[in-house]
Amino acid sequence: MGAMERIGEMTSAGAREYLTFRLDQEEYGIDILKVQEIRGYEPPTRIANAPNFIKGVVNLRGTIVPIVDMRLKFNCSKAEYDSFTVVIILNLHSRIVGIVVDSVSDVMELPPESLKAAPDVDSVIDGDAVLGLGSLGDRMLILLDIEKLMSGVDMALAPDVV
């Protein structure tokens, strides 16, 4: 890696922006650069024999996009579809995927020093996919490496063997 790239990474790390959203009572943040757009929820076309958190596929201007309900993935107590329910369309490695969340709250900038390492806890979320915890006053923000999370084998989003 060249020196210039390292500097670039440091500055971008310093000014990283996160899109925050709510799942039930928890608040999560993901890298804003991975977000393509935010849409209202529309019932997708169900895919038979898919895991329950894969709601199906929708037509996004001619592209077939799978929709993952993060609330089901993270075993939230309830997953209702109402007028606040939104779909965040992510662009990960030129693959497009939508995630269903309860609501989108904010875009915020977090300096790296305010990030704390996540303690090892038993959770449905793969530990590797958690970048750290950010504190916003009295609220806690769980920062996700959404790319890693979505490419996990258990997400069943990509072909098993390429």
Next chain:
Amino acid sequence: MAEAHQESSSTAGDFDLSQFYQIFFEEAAENLDLMEQMLLSLNLETADDEELNGIFRCAHSVKGGAATFGFSDVAELTHQMESLLDRLRRHELQPNSAMVDVLLESADASRGLLARHQAGGEGDAPPAADLVRRIKALVAGEMAQAVQSVAPPPPPPVVMPAIVAVQTTAVLAPINRPSNTTRSLEIRIGPLDHPAQADAINELFRDIEGLGDITVVTCNQADTRVFAVETSSTDADLLDLFAFHVSREQVSIKEVDNVAVAPETRYGIFDGAAGSPETSLYDDPPPGTPLAPPPGFGFFDGAPGAPVPVAAATGAAGGSSGSTASARAVAKAASPVVQPEAATIRVAISKVDQLINLVGELVITQAMLAQNSRALDPALYQQLLTGLTDLDRNTRDLQESVMSIRMIPMSIVFSRFPRMLRDLANKLGKKVDFVTQGEATELDKGLVEKITDPLTHLVRNSCDHGIEMPADRIRAGKSETGTITLSAAHQGGSIVIEVRDDGHGMSREKILAKARERGMDVSDQMPDSEVWMLIFAPGFSTAEVVTDVSGRGVGMDVVKRNIAALNGTVEIDSAEGYGMKVSIRLPLTLAIMDGMSVGVGDEVYILPLSSVVESFQVKSDAVSTVGQGAQLVKVRDEYMPVIELEKVFQVPRFDFDKSSDIMVVIEADGSRVALLVDELLGQQQVVVKNLESNYRKVPNISGATILGDGKVALILDTGALVRRSRH
């Protein structure tokens, strides 16, 4: 020899290669550009295999194309480049800047040669002989001394620039190929009872491309014809050819020193040709057209659907449909060749894709408008409704035209091969029949472009390594003539292209032995299918000799790589002594399909119409069960397995009063099954979208499409459903 003559003219009647010239020129230019870029960025000390392989492949592709189209000067030069690059990538030579220089110059020279062919043979040919010599010297490299004494470099090719061009325009000349064995001959035929007999010789040279150039020389003896000939064939060969028309004793061949021919003489030849009565016996072929087919077959008129209108050939061919006089008038004009730029434009596929997506959106919006407008009172909103009807028609037309940009029939690819195979078979002394099936299968343009190279490799391999020599075939109890079959078909959400030959197949032992030799990890217990896959390793070849056709072991890894890049797979099946089959399976990235939409519960699925046989309402007593659960339905004395889509796709059902009572019989892979659905919704053309680009393969589903209301509907994989019923 009569056979050779007949065969060549009939072959010319079957297809017209010139429509692919433009594609070749464009591809070659791209390859040369790419090679230049890679050469320029090549780091001499740390050149890695990937880079060297890449450069090698560029040269290989250009060579393959040039050889296919009969541009032997380009093929010769690129063959030498390839030899050098081959030694580099095998690390037998260390790359140095002299090599890069000569390769770059050779690339330039190839471009020049190609440009000259593209212009129909006009202008000066860039001197390639010197480059060929320099490359050979570099290839010889360290082992130079030893080799040089054995094989001195052949004399430089005789380059015949401007004069040849004059001859080409005036006379019925096939492509000019300055090869290093070209000789100038004076052929005197006579005395003849009917001097017109000798005119057939003229025709012979025109029909057998590559034989050489012939010019009629005026002669003061009425019963004798004299021709000036440039050819690389031997006297004996020529006599054999001529024997069909005139007796051997009447022919005298005299070698003339072509360097000494004075310009006046040549112009005399030219005058004689243009004015001589015998030339007017034929319809003049289009001047300046390389490989001009005998006129009268009407190819050009008959090829309106060619997606890439042909450049130089079409321009010149315009003249061939006109009168002889006008053709001659064109011949006298300074530049008879129409510039190709006006006929086609090359556009990035991504732009076309964007267009297709936008049109798709438009169609959906239009469908929505149409749906909503149904409630309107026609009396009050007449104008609006008329407008909407127009919109409907226009969007449909627009969609059709946009779609047609990308879809082209496989015949475009297939028709490249007969000529190539014929030349190849002649060169190798083999007899090969070429059979194509499913030429009408439409394939995405992007796929067609990318599948052509792999297919070329496979067909060449089949001919070179697969089909045996006629004598060997007879000894093996097969017919003397081998068969290579190329077929294409839609099959369960994929396009399957197969290259089959009835040659000697592959030897498991040989491949394993070769693999061990190369230090690959193999064992005798490997299943056949895995053994066959070994031949896809880079540089793997079991051929004993490296010909300029194949045998370097390039090919197969390129084939695999190209096909993998298209998300496709390659499978090989071979039986030693009986031939082999290579199947390429490509996903339908974009294809239009006639679909039948069926409703199951609240969901809609699409069936490919091509696999739907019939549908009927079923009475409950028509279904019988076998063993536990398996259901059969009797349709006209035939029992068919029943597949309940509701169960296969676990469709949730909210309305329990309704139940599936319609059967749709589908056929795939030669068997039939009956699908149980709720209702038939209609037929429509659907654009097949790939589920795998953002998601993954779903069992029993071949793809998805977008319905009029913007919703996604899944397309059933009938092949998988039929297979499912078998287990």
